[in-house]
Amino acid sequence: MDVTADxxxxxxxxxxxxxxxxxxxxxxxxxxxxxxELGCGVGxxxxxxxxxxxxxxxVDDSPDMLAHVRxxxxxxxxxxxxxxxxxxxxxLGSHLVNTALDSDRHxxxxxxxxxxxxxxxxxxxxxxxxxxxxxxSGQGGRLGDVAVELADVVREGDLLSxxxxxxxxxxxxxxxxxxxxxxxxxxxxxxxxxxDGWLTDDRNWFAARARRWGWxxxxxxx
Numbered sequence: 001m002d003v004t005a006d007x008x009x010x011x012x013x014x015x016x017x018x019x020x021x022x023x024x025x026x027x028x029x030x031x032x033x034x035x036x037e038l039g040c041g042v043g044x045x046x047x048x049x050x051x052x053x054x055x056x057x058x059v060d061d062s063p064d065m066l067a068h069v070r071x072x073x074x075x076x077x078x079x080x081x082x083x084x085x086x087x088x089x090x091x092l093g094s095h096l097v098n099t100a101l102d103s104d105r106h107x108x109x110x111x112x113x114x115x116x117x118x119x120x121x122x123x124x125x126x127x128x129x130x131x132x133x134x135x136x137s138g139q140g141g142r143l144g145d146v147a148v149e150l151a152d153v154v155r156e157g158d159l160l161s162x163x164x165x166x167x168x169x170x171x172x173x174x175x176x177x178x179x180x181x182x183x184x185x186x187x188x189x190x191x192x193x194x195x196d197g198w199l200t201d202d203r204n205w206f207a208a209r210a211r212r213w214g215w216x217x218x219x220x221x222x
Contacts, residue, residue, distance in 0.1 A: 036057050
């Protein structure tokens with residue numbers, strides 16, 4: 001069974017359908033926008049975005065994941081990425097920004113920023129601070145044919161560790177993760193970005209743009 005360096009099962013990700021992500025991204029960017037998708041996995045979001053008319057370059061560090069992606073692909077660590085071109089939008093989904101290590105997050109956001117066109121928009125999915133207060137073992141649901149349950153939730157300061165349990169057709173997969181509670185202003189400031197609006201009512205998605213140096217940002221997140 002193919003498993004990525006961070007413990008993701010390629011098999012289970014092939015079973016997971018999109019959960020509204022393509023529509024959120026599509027509504028936040030211009031029609032036909034070029035999109036750089038960072039951490040694309042098997043193309044669960046990539047392919048619907050292509051069907052919605054976008055030109056997508058999909059990036060992942062797992063050749064096994066990329067083998068299932070039909071768009072232009074790049075196999076690379078996100079933090080090391082430098083394609084020498086920019087995009088109308090950069091997508092950083094899957095709560096990657098909540099990575100436990102500050103150095104990893106800085107590298108992710110720096111890569112995203114250097115690939116943004118001057119008027120480009122960064123689209124981010126994250127765990128907002130309130131999620132860290134409410135999440136608990138036993139929570140879950142279904143994504144298509146896959147049952148998903150959170151287990152072994154442990155909090156230590158700003159860090160939260162847990163295991164995601166997936167099951168389908170008698171098969172089971174576990175994926176452990178650790179994520180960090182973040183203050184939005186700190187995330188944006190450290191990366192030279194400015195807040196550009198919430199994209200969903202639950203504040204799990206937001207947009208940002210590259211800061212214009214010397215220009216004061218009065219549009220603070222409420």
